[in-house]
Each structure stands twice: as structure tokens, then as C-alpha cells.
Amino acid sequence: MLEGLEISEVMYGDLDSYERIDAELYNKNYTHFKTALKRIPFTTFEKESDIIKKGIFDIKSSCYSTTGIPFVRISNLRNMIIDTSDIVYIPIEEHRKNYKTELKRGDIILSKTAIAAASIVNLEKCNVSQDTVAIKLKSESKVLSYYVVVFLNTKYGLEQLQRRFTGNIQMHLNLDECKKEVLIPVFPKQFQEQIQILFEKSILNSAQSSSLYSEAEDLLLSELDLKDWQPSSNPFNIKQLKESFLASGRLDAEYYQSKYDDLFAQLSKYECDTIKDIAHIKKSVEPGSEAYRDEGIPFVRVSDVTKFGISDPSIFLSPNDFDLQALQPKKDTILLSKDGSVGIAYKVEKDMDCITSGALLHLSVFNEDYNPDYLTLVLNSVVVQMQAERDSNGAIIQHWKPSEIEQVIIPKLPKPIQDSISAKIQESFALKAESKRLLDEAKMMVEREIEKG
Numbered sequence: 001m002l003e004g005l006e007i008s009e010v011m012y013g014d015l016d017s018y019e020r021i022d023a024e025l026y027n028k029n030y031t032h033f034k035t036a037l038k039r040i041p042f043t044t045f046e047k048e049s050d051i052i053k054k055g056i057f058d059i060k061s062s063c064y065s066t067t068g069i070p071f072v073r074i075s076n077l078r079n080m081i082i083d084t085s086d087i088v089y090i091p092i093e094e095h096r097k098n099y100k101t102e103l104k105r106g107d108i109i110l111s112k113t114a115i116a117a118a119s120i121v122n123l124e125k126c127n128v129s130q131d132t133v134a135i136k137l138k139s140e141s142k143v144l145s146y147y148v149v150v151f152l153n154t155k156y157g158l159e160q161l162q163r164r165f166t167g168n169i170q171m172h173l174n175l176d177e178c179k180k181e182v183l184i185p186v187f188p189k190q191f192q193e194q195i196q197i198l199f200e201k202s203i204l205n206s207a208q209s210s211s212l213y214s215e216a217e218d219l220l221l222s223e224l225d226l227k228d229w230q231p232s233s234n235p236f237n238i239k240q241l242k243e244s245f246l247a248s249g250r251l252d253a254e255y256y257q258s259k260y261d262d263l264f265a266q267l268s269k270y271e272c273d274t275i276k277d278i279a280h281i282k283k284s285v286e287p288g289s290e291a292y293r294d295e296g297i298p299f300v301r302v303s304d305v306t307k308f309g310i311s312d313p314s315i316f317l318s319p320n321d322f323d324l325q326a327l328q329p330k331k332d333t334i335l336l337s338k339d340g341s342v343g344i345a346y347k348v349e350k351d352m353d354c355i356t357s358g359a360l361l362h363l364s365v366f367n368e369d370y371n372p373d374y375l376t377l378v379l380n381s382v383v384v385q386m387q388a389e390r391d392s393n394g395a396i397i398q399h400w401k402p403s404e405i406e407q408v409i410i411p412k413l414p415k416p417i418q419d420s421i422s423a424k425i426q427e428s429f430a431l432k433a434e435s436k437r438l439l440d441e442a443k444m445m446v447e448r449e450i451e452k453g
Helices: 029-039 092-097 147-154 155-162 177-180 188-224 256-268 371-378 380-390 402-406 415-452
Strands: 050-054 069-072 088-090 110-113 116-121 125-128 133-135 272-276 279-282 299-300 336-339 345-347 360-365 409-411
Touching: 029 155, 050 125, 050 380, 069 092, 110 147, 116 147, 116 402, 125 155, 147 155, 147 188, 147 299, 147 415, 155 415, 188 371, 188 415, 256 380, 256 409, 279 402, 336 371, 345 371, 371 380, 371 409, 371 415
Parallel strands: 069 125
Antiparallel strands: 050 133, 069 088, 110 116, 110 133, 272 409, 279 360, 336 345, 336 360
């Protein structure tokens, strides 16, 4: 009758200091990891921190600007560092009012919602949002901040943080429990310094990767004379019926904004093709939430994809229910999002053992005049992003029709320029992969040291 149940027996004296008795807190993984950590010297945030405080609560998005102090939101925490690609800023006056959550290079940020994770501050100065926790270690702390962040991203750290989530509808990291109950192993400083060196090398590679990608973007826009281009902001545009509804079938005014005319006028200076002349477009599947599993073949959704890569999916499907050969992305396939966050493009670097959501189209380049890396960069650039914006305007949830995507205009630059762009992107992605490898190595080193006891 009890087959399939997981049971952990915990003595009353071994309960956490908060005496929580919810069964999830004492699952076998957690109790095993906690036992392993208690075999070696450990400490807590309460003992090692000068400041451990939630981020700014009462700040509105209308306060955001393009200058001032970087304001780190939960979406900026990626790969254990702050991703500045879409960071916003807050005025210095607002920052000064919330000086207690000011962080500097080498401090720590925790995610307070979703999957708990820790990141190191790789900026000279910043402030943080309400969905994060700001941590400054004491100058005499027994642990180094870079080492702490690596540890918290190992299975031993993540399991502890995730067990400190409380709430019903929206789960949040319980800060009081986090201070006292998350155990941080204390290893010799020499070992911690080795971890820090790997982490710093990873950050350097990541920065060089971003720089090379920016160079590729700049080269593309410079060649198309779009580097400092500003389209018209004129709110009025007059169209005849034959060049509007009869041509496009669209009546919404947003579709005919002057800025789109300006874009197409600029592109008309170059030889161009449409996507249907460049790549085959294949749809994927949408199995429905009833098909989701905790294990099986990874199911990649739009939220898992950025122009820089694919994060580890949290949802799986049964491999027996699908034609994997037909659905799995192959090397050089470009994944392009058509729903939700439309227009995100990522070129697959090698055959992938996964299935993608129906919101992600598969583009296979057949036109030899176009380099797949070049096409991917154009898809992510203002050239295509404005076309995606125009086509998907007016819907509550953005949707880009495949029939519209087929007609997207792509400028054809000379092959040597495309190849130069491709070389920069390939080098950028190689550095990003090396950055990830170094972080994985650091995490494995910490886990092995814990398991040695």
C-alpha cells in the first residue's frame, strides 16, 4: 500500500531551528546533503555577512532610465553573473535613498523568487530590485564571495536554497531562514582562491565574448548604414487604399507607421531577399501541459532561448510519444520565436537531443548566398526586429504568423563581410562555451571536496 512513497525519518532534535515540519523540507536529497555538509567545518550567512537585505521595494518602472546607477533585476542574473544586455538604470538620487542595498564588485546577489540562484557582482557599483537579496560579506569573513557563489550553484547549495522557499501561489526565499539555516562549508583559503581564479577567468571570457558579439553587430549595422540611424517619429502617415489594405489586408494604424517606411527605404539601397528565398521553415509541436514530465527528453520553450544560447529546460516529454528524428534541431538550424517574445533567433551549434515548442520555428538555410551565422545576426538586429514588431502589433499576446515571416526582407551583404561577421560570432560563442566550462569545473571541484568529507 505504501509502494512509491518516499519517507524520511527525522528526530525532533534534528529539526531546523524554525521547527518547520513540512515534509518537502526533509526529503532524502536534502537530508543527505545536510549530513554531508555537517561532516566538515561550516558557517552561515548570519555569521559572515555585514549586510543581507532585500532589494528596493517601492520603486516604479517609470523611474528607470538609460543613465545613473545600474539596477539589477532578477532577469539580469544569468550564469552566476550580472548580464547587462538589458539592464536599466535608476537616478543617483534614488540610489542614495536606498544606499543600504548598494553593491560593489565582488558582492553577492541572491534570487528571491523562482529557482534560487546566486550571482557575483561584476559591476563597479549597482543597486538591486525587490526580487533579489543583497549580500556583503565581512572583511574578516572565513569565506570568499566568489567561492560562496560557486558553492550556492552546486547541488549542495541549490538544494538548500530551494528548501527555503515559502508561500503558496508565489514562492519566495525566506530570508530569515536563509541567514541561519543555509550551511556554507569552510575550506582552506588556498582552495577557495583556486575557485575564485577559475570564476574570474570565466567572467573575463564572458566579457570578451560579449565584446566580440557587439563587434559583429556593429559591423552589420555599419555596412547597412544603420549604426546611428534614427527612423521617423512622425505620428502621421497617409496611405492610399491600394498601398495599404488592398496590399496587406491590415487596417490597424500601427502597421503603417512612418518608421517602417523609413526602414524599407534604407533596405532598398541593398540587394535583398525574403526568408522564403533563403531558408526552409518547419513548425515544431505543441504537446500541451498534460504531456509534461519530470524526466525524459528536454522540452525547449521560448523562455529557454536567447540569442546567446539555450538554458537547461525544466520540462520534459516522453520520447516514445514523438518522432524524434523529425523534431530534433540539427546543427546550423536557426530557432526563431513566433509567439510571446517574437523574433528571438538562435543558431544551433550541434545536433540537439531535445524537442522544441510549437512557438519556435526551425529555419534551415538552403541559399548558399547566406551564411547561417550572418542570417541569425540579421534576425536579431533592428532590421528584422522592426519587421516583427510591425507584423505582430495589435495582439494581447504577440504572435508572428509563419506566412508573415516568409515575407521578411533580409539584406544580402557581400560574402566576405558575412564571413567576417560569422568569424566574430563563432569566436564569441567559443569564449562563452569556455566560460561555462570553467564554471562547471569550479562547481565540480567544490562538490568533490564536500564529498571527500
